[in-house]
Amino acid sequence: MKRDFIPAVLLTIISISIPSYAFAHSLYPTYMIMGGGLLVVLALAIYVFCEIRKSIQVHINKPTK
Numbered sequence: 001m002k003r004d005f006i007p008a009v010l011l012t013i014i015s016i017s018i019p020s021y022a023f024a025h026s027l028y029p030t031y032m033i034m035g036g037g038l039l040v041v042l043a044l045a046i047y048v049f050c051e052i053r054k055s056i057q058v059h060i061n062k063p064t065k
Contacts, residue, residue, distance in 0.1 A: 010046070 013042075
């Protein structure tokens with residue numbers, strides 16, 4: 001159930017942001033570059049979060065000496 005949470009959040013964010021382009025009178029390249037940059041930063045943050053979580057789980061499951 002927890003694994004389904006992140007894709008649901010991403011789908012919600014994307015579905016909210018895409019219709020805003022449909023109602024825009026003109027798409028300025030500056031806004032498109034900024035929006036693309038924010039999506040890249042969001043994707044990298046999610047990747048880092050998943051890798052940290054995976055690392056912590058491996059460390060917790062490691063047998064003690």
